[in-house]
Amino acid sequence: MTEKTKVYHVGKRASDGKWTVKFAGGEKVIKTFATKAEAEAYVKVMAENQGATVLTHNSKGAKAGKIAKATKAKK
Numbered sequence: 072m073t074e075k076t077k078v079y080h081v082g083k084r085a086s087d088g089k090w091t092v093k094f095a096g097g098e099k100v101i102k103t104f105a106t107k108a109e110a111e112a113y114v115k116v117m118a119e120n121q122g123a124t125v126l127t128h129n130s131k132g133a134k135a136g137k138i139a140k141a142t143k144a145k146k
Contacts, residue, residue: 077123081110083130092117095126118142 078095089103090110104110111127118125125142 077121079114079118079123079125080128081107081114081125082128
């Protein structure tokens with residue numbers, strides 16, 4: 072039996088400009104942050120503990136909302 076990889080998303084919420092951390096496929100925000108750096112630092116620790124992948128979304132320009140980078144946690 073193979074274990075499914077967990078995926079977290081970091082993105083900027085349009086309504087208030089805060090950065091959010093969500094579990095892939097989930098609608099609820101796990102936590103909000105004032106800056107992208109704070110959100111990425113928080114989710115990095117979670118991902119490392121769980122062997123998860125982090126997807127960070129662009130917040131500006133023509134690629135807004137698209138995946139900017141993916142980080143696979145090392146086990």
